[in-house]
Amino acid sequence: MHTQEMIAAHPHVQGNVNEALLRCIDLCHDCAQACTACADACLGEKGVSELIQCIRLNLDCADLCNASAGIGSRRTGSNQEVMKRVLEACAEACRVCAEECGKHATRHNHCRICADACRACEDACTRAIGTIKVAMH
Amino acid sequence: MHTQEMIAAHPHVQGNVNEALLRCIDLCHDCAQACTACADACLGEKGVSELIQCIRLNLDCADLCNASAGIGSRRTGSNQEVMKRVLEACAEACRVCAEECGKHATRHNHCRICADACRACEDACTRAIGTIKVAMH
Amino acid sequence: MHTQEMIAAHPHVQGNVNEALLRCIDLCHDCAQACTACADACLGEKGVSELIQCIRLNLDCADLCNASAGIGSRRTGSNQEVMKRVLEACAEACRVCAEECGKHATRHNHCRICADACRACEDACTRAIGTIKVAMH
Amino acid sequence: MHTQEMIAAHPHVQGNVNEALLRCIDLCHDCAQACTACADACLGEKGVSELIQCIRLNLDCADLCNASAGIGSRRTGSNQEVMKRVLEACAEACRVCAEECGKHATRHNHCRICADACRACEDACTRAIGTIKVAMH
Numbered sequence: 001m002h003t004q005e006m007i008a009a010h011p012h013v014q015g016n017v018n019e020a021l022l023r024c025i026d027l028c029h030d031c032a033q034a035c036t037a038c039a040d041a042c043l044g045e046k047g048v049s050e051l052i053q054c055i056r057l058n059l060d061c062a063d064l065c066n067a068s069a070g071i072g073s074r075r076t077g078s079n080q081e082v083m084k085r086v087l088e089a090c091a092e093a094c095r096v097c098a099e100e101c102g103k104h105a106t107r108h109n110h111c112r113i114c115a116d117a118c119r120a121c122e123d124a125c126t127r128a129i130g131t132i133k134v135a136m137h
Numbered sequence: 138m139h140t141q142e143m144i145a146a147h148p149h150v151q152g153n154v155n156e157a158l159l160r161c162i163d164l165c166h167d168c169a170q171a172c173t174a175c176a177d178a179c180l181g182e183k184g185v186s187e188l189i190q191c192i193r194l195n196l197d198c199a200d201l202c203n204a205s206a207g208i209g210s211r212r213t214g215s216n217q218e219v220m221k222r223v224l225e226a227c228a229e230a231c232r233v234c235a236e237e238c239g240k241h242a243t244r245h246n247h248c249r250i251c252a253d254a255c256r257a258c259e260d261a262c263t264r265a266i267g268t269i270k271v272a273m274h
Numbered sequence: 275m276h277t278q279e280m281i282a283a284h285p286h287v288q289g290n291v292n293e294a295l296l297r298c299i300d301l302c303h304d305c306a307q308a309c310t311a312c313a314d315a316c317l318g319e320k321g322v323s324e325l326i327q328c329i330r331l332n333l334d335c336a337d338l339c340n341a342s343a344g345i346g347s348r349r350t351g352s353n354q355e356v357m358k359r360v361l362e363a364c365a366e367a368c369r370v371c372a373e374e375c376g377k378h379a380t381r382h383n384h385c386r387i388c389a390d391a392c393r394a395c396e397d398a399c400t401r402a403i404g405t406i407k408v409a410m411h
Numbered sequence: 412m413h414t415q416e417m418i419a420a421h422p423h424v425q426g427n428v429n430e431a432l433l434r435c436i437d438l439c440h441d442c443a444q445a446c447t448a449c450a451d452a453c454l455g456e457k458g459v460s461e462l463i464q465c466i467r468l469n470l471d472c473a474d475l476c477n478a479s480a481g482i483g484s485r486r487t488g489s490n491q492e493v494m495k496r497v498l499e500a501c502a503e504a505c506r507v508c509a510e511e512c513g514k515h516a517t518r519h520n521h522c523r524i525c526a527d528a529c530r531a532c533e534d535a536c537t538r539a540i541g542t543i544k545v546a547m548h
Contacts, residue, residue, distance in 0.1 A: 001412075001441050001444060002444070002524050002525075002528050003444055003448070005520075005524050006444065006445050006449065006521055006524055006525065006528075007448060009452060009519070009520035009521035009524060010451070010455060010521065011452060011457075012455050025444060029412070029440040029441075029443075029444060030412050030413055030440075032480075033412060033413070033414055033436060033440060033480065033484055034413050034417050036480075036481050036485070037414070037417035037418060037421070037484045037485075039333075040330070040333075040421070040484065040485040040486060040487050041417070041420060041422060041487070043330065043487045044326065044421060044422045044423050044486065044487035045422050046323075048322055048323055048326065049320075049322055052213055052214055052318065052322065053214035053215075055213075056211055056213050056216060056317065057214070057219075059207070059211065059313075059333075060207075060208045060220075061219075062481075063203075063204040063207045063208055064204055064208070064219070064223060066200075066204065066477060067200040067203065067204035069443075070196070070197075070200045070447050071197045071200055071201070073444055073448045073451065074193055074196065074197065074448075074451040075451060075455065076189055076190075076192075076193050076452070076455035077190035077193040078190070078193075079194055079197050079230075079233065081229055081233070082197055082201070082226060082229050082233060085225060085229055086200075086201060086223075086226045088222060088226070089219060089222035089223045089225070092218055092219050093216075093219045093223075096216065108420070109416075110417055110421065113413050113416050113417055114413075114417065116413070117413050138275075138303070138304050138307060139304055139307070139308050139387050139388075139390070139391050142383075143307065143308050143312065143315070143387055143388065146382070146383035146387060147315040147384065148315060148318045148319050148320075162307060166275070166303040166304075166306075166307060167275050167276055169303075169343075170275060170276070170280065170299060170300075170303060170343065171276050171280050173343075173344050173348070174277070174280035174281060174284070174347045174348075177284065177347065177348040177350050177467070178280070178283060178284040178285060178349070180463050180466055180467065181284060181286050181350035181463070182285050183285075183460075185459055185463065186457075186459055186460070189454050192454055193451070193454065196450075196470075199344075206306075207310050210307055210311045211314040212314060212318065213315070213318035245283070246279075246283035247280055247283035250276050250280055250283060251276075251280065254280075326487055326488055327488035327489070330487050330490060331488070331490055331493075333481070333485065334481075334482045334490050334493055334494075335493075337478040337481045337497075338482070338493070338497060340474075341474040341475055341477065341478035344471075345471045345474055345475070348470065348471065350467050351464035351467040351468070352464075353468055353471050353504075355503055356471055356472075356475070356500060356504045357471075359499060359500035359503055360474075360475060360504075362496060362500070363493060363496035363497045363499070363500050366493050366496055370490065370492070
């Protein structure tokens, strides 16, 4: 990923990057891919009927990770409250998806790996949220 | 939009649709389109340099509306807390985007129309949130 | 949808809208919703194992409809060749999804409705493609 | 990115991964991020009015990279013709975006880095397309 270089090159950032937010963007991309692939791998399993809640949570999590990666990548102007809320929603989506994937981790490697990606992304979102200063309004 | 028909045909819904959530899905699609088009129209204006915060908020709002429309369209299994949080983030994105677009509404028709779409979507999100029951955890 | 109003208000369009492309944007939003909801409804069916190809095609089609709606909504500058190609990919995604959904239409209403939405979107994409002039390169 | 591990864990893949398509997924994520960030960095430049075509192409390219990453990540069932076409559209979006970003590369580091990300993604899409066997129809 060129995330670090790209954000550092922003005219308003000028090298003064928010490392926690950078890491969050990268892990949102990773988690979006993992959840998309896990939903599809679950769909390909013989026991798909036991994995439908897992697929549902995977798809929701991928949607939020994609939105968070986009919003987290913008530095022109300001939209702190929205960035905070989308990352909070994303952290929760990751948390519940990791929990569900964890239930199938011993039987399905894709669920085990996806649970790891979700937990890492949840953690990165939580750390990034801690760096966002929201103005009073 | 076939939203009403599609959700009513879901095996777990069986015609017992949540009207507020249906309306929210449709208005999220409408608002995503309006915000994408408003960002692009602002970019085409001679006075683009005065519209950069507007473009930023438009793009963030479109990302959240698209995620909300996807997540709001799922009825298999359950993901209530995540649905609630993404709609809250979406309502806030719509609120701040409508506020900013409103500042340019007398000069730019696209900002005026987009502000209307954002306010309608914010309202639909808020009403939909009111119908979501979140289990204790 | 505010699509007509939004595009007509673009500074470079000035009311001279491409009706076929407008219709295509709206039907892409409709088809994205239908495909997202059909994938989820299929997932909720007892006979989900017979619907896995349908879910796969639904998810791919939704991804392309969302991308097409975004790209089709931009009028600043020019990107005709890309717009043509994404609509061609989208038309093909709709065609194969309609064909697969059609196989399950008598048993599942969501597949019947989704097939209709896909066919309408395929047709709208094809008509829109016919209006795009691509410069030599 | 967990892409390699995730795809290898798919029940139909069983370790027999398509390396070119794996690489394409990762570079689509990288390019989506770079294009989103470049559009936003251009928007923050004083000379934004000279960068509006660049922003337009960046946003279109990000939309196609996101769609391609999603579609490229699925292995259940089959949708080869659609996968081929979306990667072709994506390669073209990357090509024209790299060309435009290249014009601003000496003045803006974000355009230089983004052009690199686009060229790498175009190359990865082209190589992946070469591995897709499309059935007659």
